[in-house]
Amino acid sequence: MNYTIKKELLPRFLLSLGKNFEVIAPVKEYARPPSFEIFKGQELFLDERTTFSAKKFFRPSKEKIFSFKKDKASFEISPEIDTTKRVLFGIRPCGTHALQALDQLFVKFFGEDQFYSSRRKNTIIIALQCSKACKNGFCTSLGTSQAVGYDILFLERGADFFVKAETEAGKDLLDAEFFKHTSDAEPSFNLECEKNLETKDLGKNLYANFNHPVWKQESERCLSCSSCTQICPTCYCYRLNDDFVFGSDTESERNRTWDSCQLKRFTKVAGNHVFRPSRKGRLRQFVLHKFSYYEENHGTHLCVGCGRCITTCPVEIDLTFIANKIQKDVSEGKK
Numbered sequence: 357m358n359y360t361i362k363k364e365l366l367p368r369f370l371l372s373l374g375k376n377f378e379v380i381a382p383v384k385e386y387a388r389p390p391s392f393e394i395f396k397g398q399e400l401f402l403d404e405r406t407t408f409s410a411k412k413f414f415r416p417s418k419e420k421i422f423s424f425k426k427d428k429a430s431f432e433i434s435p436e437i438d439t440t441k442r443v444l445f446g447i448r449p450c451g452t453h454a455l456q457a458l459d460q461l462f463v464k465f466f467g468e469d470q471f472y473s474s475r476r477k478n479t480i481i482i483a484l485q486c487s488k489a490c491k492n493g494f495c496t497s498l499g500t501s502q503a504v505g506y507d508i509l510f511l512e513r514g515a516d517f518f519v520k521a522e523t524e525a526g527k528d529l530l531d532a533e534f535f536k537h538t539s540d541a542e543p544s545f546n547l548e549c550e551k552n553l554e555t556k557d558l559g560k561n562l563y564a565n566f567n568h569p570v571w572k573q574e575s576e577r578c579l580s581c582s583s584c585t586q587i588c589p590t591c592y593c594y595r596l597n598d599d600f601v602f603g604s605d606t607e608s609e610r611n612r613t614w615d616s617c618q619l620k621r622f623t624k625v626a627g628n629h630v631f632r633p634s635r636k637g638r639l640r641q642f643v644l645h646k647f648s649y650y651e652e653n654h655g656t657h658l659c660v661g662c663g664r665c666i667t668t669c670p671v672e673i674d675l676t677f678i679a680n681k682i683q684k685d686v687s688e689g690k691k
């Protein structure tokens with residue numbers, strides 16, 4: 357069943373969901389870059405994908421895994437599973453593909469991560485189809501320009517949104533106060549991304565060109581700031597810390613915090629050995645993980661073509677430039 361809602365009613369609809377859910381939406385607040393935040397009536401940002409993705413609502417930048425408490429006779433461990441009921445509105449197609457990649461890792465491949473899967477199960481997804489290409493995106497090259505795995509899909513149509521409910525949980529949200537049935541055909545959009553990536557044999561060719569000069573050339577300006585990995589919706593490296601609870605000598609907590617393969621200390625192991633000391637090696641790891649190593653294990657890429665890493669890099673390092681350079685040299689028979 358399909359519906360429509362007037363665009364001007366959207367903020368009121370989202371606020372009405374707030375009675376039963378924590379509502380997450382793309383917003384523009386103060387001078388900050390657009391990001392997904394808890395919606396309390398801020399200005400919605402619907403122009404294109406946000407600068408920051410919605411990843412933090414499934415894998416927070418810092419999350420308490422459990423706390424532990426010791427007294428004379430016992431030792432207690434209490435896991436901290438987040439069961440908040442959420443509605444995530446406005447995630448773009450590339451974002452829905454990023455969630456599929458995280459599901460593949462944290463529900464299937466590594467075994468079920470309860471902290472992640474609880475947030476996933478308790479979140480209703482309302483995706484928003486892109487009607488135009490965003491800056492630096494290349495989703496059309498990677499086949500991630502159509503949303504997947506959503507409960508409801510919104511599509512722009514003049515002064516309305518055309519709305520498709522895919523699941524019962526989604527349909528239950530579509531209150532007649534805001535939504536009207538429609539038998540109109542679904543709108544379609546012809547996206548033309550400004551960047552293209554040649555994906556034929558991409559993983560194989562990048563790996564075969566481990567020593568191509570482009571790695572050195574591009575990494576010479578890399579600052580190892582880690583912005584590319586922090587902003588990426590599919591990057592998932594983390595570290596675990598046992599932290600004291602301030603003011604207590606019997607309680608402590610284990611926290612999981614985002615980490616980054618772009619930081620030198622990330623590869624520091626026992627004996628102070630750093631196994632990826634060069635910027636070249638770390639940049640190459642980022643790109644090869646996205647297009648070669650992940651593909652080897654999962655049959656697809658760990659990049660959804662959102663272009664966030666390109667936009668955010670302070671020295672304009674662009675993984676499509678690196679990949680296309682190698683692809684071109686391979687097709688021309690150069691190494």
Ligand code: SF4
Binds near residue numbers: 587663
């Ligand atoms: S690697 Fe870059 S383009 Fe690909 S998903 Fe991550 S941020 Fe987006």
Ligand code: SF4
Binds near residue numbers: 585
């Ligand atoms: S954002 Fe750019 S400069 Fe910073 S670590 Fe990534 S590639 Fe290097």
